Amino acid sequence: MAIILPAAIVSPDMIFSSCKSAVKDEYFTEENIKLLDEIGETIIPATSTSPGAKAAQIGQFMKVYVTDCYTPDEQSTFWYGINKIKEISSNKYKNQFPKLTLLQKKEILQKFEKDAQEYAKNKKKSTSASGDAVQTGKGNQEAMNEYGGHFYPMVKELTLFGFFTSQPGATKALRYIQTPGSYKGDVPYKEGDKVWAT
């Protein structure tokens, strides 16, 4: 797989299973959707001013979007990463991700955020030397192009996109007006004013 991780946590089984082709519908079990809700909520939490990713049913959104819009390779990369999160949760923190403390959840995701940044940096360096310099899953070129080949940008992007285009995200965290009625080119802005959702 395309992911640069400490060797200890990349097991051959994991590589094999994650590269197998399109994801089956049953991957989006209730349990996994709940897990995705928890991941999303860690990235975009409910705050005193607005609801978070869970309220936007981010797991359910990911189910629809990943199933219908991702290529089989992108889906493999996505699930590889989700399984990775599960694995670290149980191996390192001895519990399921949803049951971890917020600090532990963040620790895991921040690690992947950093990995993904490193990965993108290395890929930039090495791809110029050889188009195939980075190990990619079979036929994973497409996924690389769009998401940098690492699963975490996918999860982050799905969370942001799914949340900010949802009703709670667009109308409570941002400002949304379907029918503005007019256009004004110069409206005073003061810090804290929300961005337009569309």
Added chain:
Amino acid sequence: MGNINSKGIKDNTYDAIVIGSGISGGWAAKELCEHGIKTLVLERGRNVRHLIDYPTMAKDPWDFPHRNELTLKVKEENPIVSKCYAFREDAMQFFAKDKEHPYIQEKPFDWIRGYQVGGKSLIWARQTQRWSKYDFEGPARDGFAVDWPIRYEDLAPWYSHVEKFVGISGNKDGLETLPDGEFLPPWEMNVVEKSMQKRIMDNYKDRNVIIGRCAHLTQPKEIHLEQVRGQCQARNLCQRGCPFGGYFSSNSSTLPWAAKTGNLTLRPDSVVHSIIYDDKKNMATGVRVIDAHTKVITEYFAKIIFVNAAALNSNLILLNSTSTRFPNGLGNDNGLLGKYVAFQNYRGTLNASMDSFLDSYYYGRRPCAVMMPNFRNVYKQEMDFLRGYMVFFSAYRGGWEHAVAGDQMGETFKQAETEPGNWGVSMMMQGETIPKETNRVSLSKNKKDEWGIPLLSIDVAYDDNDVKSLKDFLIQGAEMLDKAGCKNITSNDSKQAPGLDIHEVGGVRMGKDTKTSLLNKWNQLHECPNVFVTDGACMTSTGTQNPSITFMALTARAANYAVEELKKGNLN
């Protein structure tokens, strides 16, 4: 003709037939019907009724299962149309699907089509600028195409005629290079755009920065209210069909207006096979139509025929209209039918950031950009390439997707993402391309579509002139952004295939000489004057303007001429 039921012929006979219900066909129908001409409008696609058939017009982002993105299946089945910026979950229903409507690409050409009543007028980008006298004089002055048989003065009253009805917002800028029209109030520039306008115009005495002109009712007049159209609400969701009739389309405007006269017969699901030519009468007598679903062939008859099937399909129909007199296509004695196709060059884009102005934001979604009329080769040939380009740009503040520093998750991150980012500027070109004999369309000799009509084979490409023009734009664009105070300027050549501009024109060009053109100054086929071609196919050159308003003006002008000629008995 002896064996054909005369009642059948009578039932299928009109004064005029218009092939196509898009932006120009709608205008032909309106003008003809208003003058008491019984008009049959043939549309190959399904009916789309204003408001009733706009299923997505009131939807919010979260109402779309994929939040307006395309599914993998849609992309795989539609590799061509998926490239179009407006082909998304909310407006897919108004685009022809690749699989259903194949064509042959001799060279890469992304052919974007709208097969329904209203055609592409439902999904167009709605930018409307008049041509200037320099655009009409250009081909003869610089010798890159045949002379236009008309001049700006011939079309100016017809621009006014259509602009008043359509409703065009714009500022009276008083520019010779982009004449003013019958304008409704203009859209505003935001603070960054205003600042850039000043700095660019201070730095370049030959360049103008103005607000875009577009077919949106910023302040409806009586004539628009009569069309039951209301003020544009700055939603910028136009390609779904507008619940307010805020922008112009055949569906919201010309077709219902024509229907009100009682003279319109609209026949959707009617695929035109060819125009019928009568060798004895030496004129076209009607149109052969295949029912889109039953495939039953019916002939319709009329004294005059307007061909408005959209540029390349109008070529196809004429090429497929063969007879003893015209074995190579209707009116095609000189063999030039299908040749001298041109388009517009959209390859160049620039992006930049702009510091400060953080105490200002905007409200609503403006349906146009800021623009700069062409400033290259206007008064004389002076560059190492022919013609020029229009520049469009707009400034905006970063949305929720903008990158933020610091925490990448949690409360602080969320807070940062929910506030607007800094200002960014995007700029693009709309370049004139040179019509060439080698840029052409023809009929496939062995491949046919579902209706037995030969597939269109498209052989159109960029040339060195386009690359030089593109390079000039990228250099000038970067320099102007720099002088306007922008930072982090990046340029890009999309290398997109011709066609994706959706501004393809020509193939049945107008001209003065029957040896070098197909149409005369009234858009009549030289060799078959009761056939008028008034969509993009008639264009002798492309200009740097968005083309639709010129098609509309040419159509209204030709239709009124046709009515006069009919009255004089010159066309029957």
